Amino acid sequence: xxxxxxxRRYVFICGLHRTGTSLxxxxxxxxxxxDAISDAPVPENEGAYLQGxxxxxxxxxxxxxxxxxxxxxxxxGDRLDTLxxxxxxxxxxxxxxxxxxxxxxxxxxxxxxxxxxxxxxxPLSQFVVxxxxxxxxxxxxxxxxxxxxxxxxxxxxxAYELALEDAAYLHAVTILRYEDLVAGPQRHLDAxxxxxxxxxxxxxxxxxxxxxxxxxxxxxxxxxxxRVSALGYGPRLAVSAPFYRVSxxxxxxxxxxxxxxxxx
Numbered sequence: 001x002x003x004x005x006x007x008r009r010y011v012f013i014c015g016l017h018r019t020g021t022s023l024x025x026x027x028x029x030x031x032x033x034x035d036a037i038s039d040a041p042v043p044e045n046e047g048a049y050l051q052g053x054x055x056x057x058x059x060x061x062x063x064x065x066x067x068x069x070x071x072x073x074x075x076x077g078d079r080l081d082t083l084x085x086x087x088x089x090x091x092x093x094x095x096x097x098x099x100x101x102x103x104x105x106x107x108x109x110x111x112x113x114x115x116x117x118x119x120x121x122x123p124l125s126q127f128v129v130x131x132x133x134x135x136x137x138x139x140x141x142x143x144x145x146x147x148x149x150x151x152x153x154x155x156x157x158x159a160y161e162l163a164l165e166d167a168a169y170l171h172a173v174t175i176l177r178y179e180d181l182v183a184g185p186q187r188h189l190d191a192x193x194x195x196x197x198x199x200x201x202x203x204x205x206x207x208x209x210x211x212x213x214x215x216x217x218x219x220x221x222x223x224x225x226x227r228v229s230a231l232g233y234g235p236r237l238a239v240s241a242p243f244y245r246v247s248x249x250x251x252x253x254x255x256x257x258x259x260x261x262x263x264x
Contacts, residue, residue, distance in 0.1 A: 036104070048061060246261070
């Protein structure tokens with residue numbers, strides 16, 4: 001397949017605030033074939049602030065709120081599902097990428113509720129969804145919101161359920177947990193570069209488990225624990241055996257990425 005000069009594929013990092021999206025994007029951006037937004041005058045180099053095609057005002061992307069706001073859930077067929085939207089996004093983003101590599105990584109928390117629209121706008125894009133234990137996410141987000149820990153845990157559970165439903169509509173998506181990433185950063189980087197059809201690189205990031213600082217955080221109730229058990233999370237920051245999901249239209253890529261995840 002041939003593409004016009006300057007064509008780049010996108011890998012969108014998707015996750016709630018305080019779940020490890022920045023760490024994950026930084027790890028991927030270390031690859032010579034993956035370009036990233038840098039030195040932008042916006043929080044965390046998030047592309048959502050740099051484009052004018054999809055509204056992003058003070059009422060959008062609010063931590064602890066956006067992911068369960070129906071008005072911010074964009075899917076195929078939406079009024080923004082147009083060529084003009086794609087062209088405006090790329091035109092606005094272009095100055096902030098270096099122009100090297102075959103991929104662009106874009107990391108904005110609001111990507112979590114825009115995956116289906118982004119796939120329509122960029123049909124060859126791929127997605128990486130990162131989850132984090134709801135108790136740790138709630139504790140980490142507490143200083144940004146006046147919601148109670150219980151409300152933030154419910155928020156995470158609702159957001160995760162919606163993201164998993166949306167993931168069923170995506171051609172190429174990997175879902176992983178923050179806890180597994182920090183426990184095996186090289187293995188996860190290998191799996192994700194394979195997912196993008198790239199050669200592996202050495203993980204240069206010094207990775208620490210940020211959950212340790214939240215021991216003693218508010219504990220999920222029985223109903224919340226039951227809702228999130230399928231993801232391997234339990235009360236008191238409990239995490240079960242490693243969890244991931246990989247979908248890709250090419251079986252060889254799908255199986256190779258899964259083998260990387262499974263490597264001890």
